Amino acid sequence: MTxxxxxxxxxxxxxxxxxxxATPEGRHPLVAELELRRVAVRDLQRPRTIRVPAELLSSDPAAVVDDPAVDIVVEVMGGLEPARSLILRAIAAGKPVVTANKAVIARHGEEISAAAAAAGVYVLLEAAVGGGIPIIEPLKQSLGANRIQRVSGIINGTTNYILSRMAAEGAEYAAVLADxxxxxxxEADPAADVQGADAADKIAILTGLAYGGSVPRxxxxxEGIDQLDARDVTYADQLGFVVKLLAVSQRIETGTNGDPQLLDVRVHPTLLPRSHPLAGVNGVFNAILVEGEPVGQVMFYGPGAGAGPTASAVVADILNIAGIRQATGARAVDGEPPGIDPLLAAGSWRQCRLxxxxxxxxxxxxxxxxxxxPGVIGRIGTCFGEAGVSIQSIVQFEADSEAAEIVVITHEVLESRFRQALDAIAALPEVQRVAACLRTL
Known part of the structure; x- marks a missing residue:
C-alpha cells in the first residue's frame, strides 16, 4: 500500500x-512504500539541488495539506507561522504530521497536543532536537520507566563549532563566527544560535518529554556565547576546563499532594571539567546526557544538524507512522486513534513550574x-566569606602593567548568596569591574 x-x-x-x-534501494523496505505526492515551496522558479517533477510543486502549502492524495504531512519549512497553522490544519483533516520545527513545538506544544488528541492522529518530532541523534523516542519509551533527574546537553552545532575553534586556536569569537x-x-543572521534561543527551544521540548509537563518557553x-571573551576560554583551559554552551533541565522538587514539579531549566555558557562526559564533544556534533533512576547516566551523541542527519530523523518518523498504518489500518476506527504520541497526549501532562x-x-x-x-585577593576572599561563599580556587593573571585579572572558582553555592558576594566585590575600590561570570560544573 503506497x-x-x-x-x-x-x-x-x-x-x-x-x-x-527517491532512492529507497538498500534502505528499510517501507521506504519503497512512500511516495512524494505534493511539495510546497516559496519560489517555483528557484533552481534546486534535487530534481522534483514540476507538477508536484506548489506555492500554496495549504493546498498540499488538503490534497486527498497526501496521507502524511511533513513540515520542514521552519518558523512559527504559517507552520503552526498548517500543522493544526493537517491534524484537523485527520492527517498525521512529522515536523522538525522546534520553535513551534516549544511554544505551541500544548495546543498541538490537544488538537492531536482530539483528532486521534500522530504528531512526531524526532528531528526537532539533536538532528540525527535519536533522543525523542528513547526519552518517551526506552527510558520511560526512569525517574529523570537531569537532562543536559550540547544541542546547538553552530555554537559548539565556534567554541571548539576558540579553544583549539585561541581565536576571537567574531573571527570564528565569520568562518x-x-x-x-x-546562518547569515546567527542570533538564534549564538544568543541561546535555539538551544532554549530544544531544552523546552526535552523538558516536556523528561518530566511529563511543559514550562513556558x-x-x-x-544566555548565549555572543558576549564571551576568548580570554575566558583560555583561562578555563589553563584551569582544566572547557567552555560549552549547555542546555540544562533539572528536577528540583518532585511535587506532591497536587503541587507542581519544580524545575530548573536554563541555557548558558558553562565550564566543564575535562573529565565530564560532554567535555570532549567538539565541532558541529551534539550530545545529550540523561541522568535518572535506576538507569544512571546515558549519553546520546551524533551530528546535530544538516541535511543528512535531520532528514534521517524525519524519515524515521515517517516510517514509524507508516508501520503503524500497516499494522492497524490507515485511519482510526470509529473515531478512536491507533495511538497518540505520548508527548502530545494532553491528558498525560503534569504541572510544572520554573x-x-x-x-x-x-x-x-x-x-x-x-x-x-597587595591585599586585593584577601579583600575579595573576605567578601565571598562574609556572604557564605566557599572558594575552590583563586588565581591571579597579569592583564597589563597597571592592572591584574583575578579568576575565582567557587564551590556550589546558593545563587542569592553568590550575587550578594558579587555586589560587595564590585563595590571594592580596587575592583575595576566584574569582567565575566560563568557557571561551572
Missing amino acids: IGIGLLGLGTVGAGVAEIL AQRLGYA EAIPA VDGARTTHRNYVRLRTTDQ
Whole structure:
C-alpha cells in the first residue's frame, strides 16, 4: 500500500527528505512504500539541488495539506507561522504530521497536543532536537520507566563549532563566527544560535518529554556565547576546563499532594571539567546526557544538524507512522486513534513550574579586573566569606602593567548568596569591574 507524502518546504532538510524517498534501494523496505505526492515551496522558479517533477510543486502549502492524495504531512519549512497553522490544519483533516520545527513545538506544544488528541492522529518530532541523534523516542519509551533527574546537553552545532575553534586556536569569537558563516555552519543572521534561543527551544521540548509537563518557553533564561571573551576560554583551559554552551533541565522538587514539579531549566555558557562526559564533544556534533533512576547516566551523541542527519530523523518518523498504518489500518476506527504520541497526549501532562533563579545552587567562574596591589585577593576572599561563599580556587593573571585579572572558582553555592558576594566585590575600590561570570560544573 503506497503512502502519499506531502512535503512543506524544500530547503536543506526538505531536499534531504526528498532524496531519501527517491532512492529507497538498500534502505528499510517501507521506504519503497512512500511516495512524494505534493511539495510546497516559496519560489517555483528557484533552481534546486534535487530534481522534483514540476507538477508536484506548489506555492500554496495549504493546498498540499488538503490534497486527498497526501496521507502524511511533513513540515520542514521552519518558523512559527504559517507552520503552526498548517500543522493544526493537517491534524484537523485527520492527517498525521512529522515536523522538525522546534520553535513551534516549544511554544505551541500544548495546543498541538490537544488538537492531536482530539483528532486521534500522530504528531512526531524526532528531528526537532539533536538532528540525527535519536533522543525523542528513547526519552518517551526506552527510558520511560526512569525517574529523570537531569537532562543536559550540547544541542546547538553552530555554537559548539565556534567554541571548539576558540579553544583549539585561541581565536576571537567574531573571527570564528565569520568562518562558520562562510562554511555554512552558521546562518547569515546567527542570533538564534549564538544568543541561546535555539538551544532554549530544544531544552523546552526535552523538558516536556523528561518530566511529563511543559514550562513556558519565554520563561526559560537563555544566555548565549555572543558576549564571551576568548580570554575566558583560555583561562578555563589553563584551569582544566572547557567552555560549552549547555542546555540544562533539572528536577528540583518532585511535587506532591497536587503541587507542581519544580524545575530548573536554563541555557548558558558553562565550564566543564575535562573529565565530564560532554567535555570532549567538539565541532558541529551534539550530545545529550540523561541522568535518572535506576538507569544512571546515558549519553546520546551524533551530528546535530544538516541535511543528512535531520532528514534521517524525519524519515524515521515517517516510517514509524507508516508501520503503524500497516499494522492497524490507515485511519482510526470509529473515531478512536491507533495511538497518540505520548508527548502530545494532553491528558498525560503534569504541572510544572520554573524555580526562582535565586534559589538554585551552582559552582561559578568569575573574572575580575583589579588594580595590581597587595591585599586585593584577601579583600575579595573576605567578601565571598562574609556572604557564605566557599572558594575552590583563586588565581591571579597579569592583564597589563597597571592592572591584574583575578579568576575565582567557587564551590556550589546558593545563587542569592553568590550575587550578594558579587555586589560587595564590585563595590571594592580596587575592583575595576566584574569582567565575566560563568557557571561551572
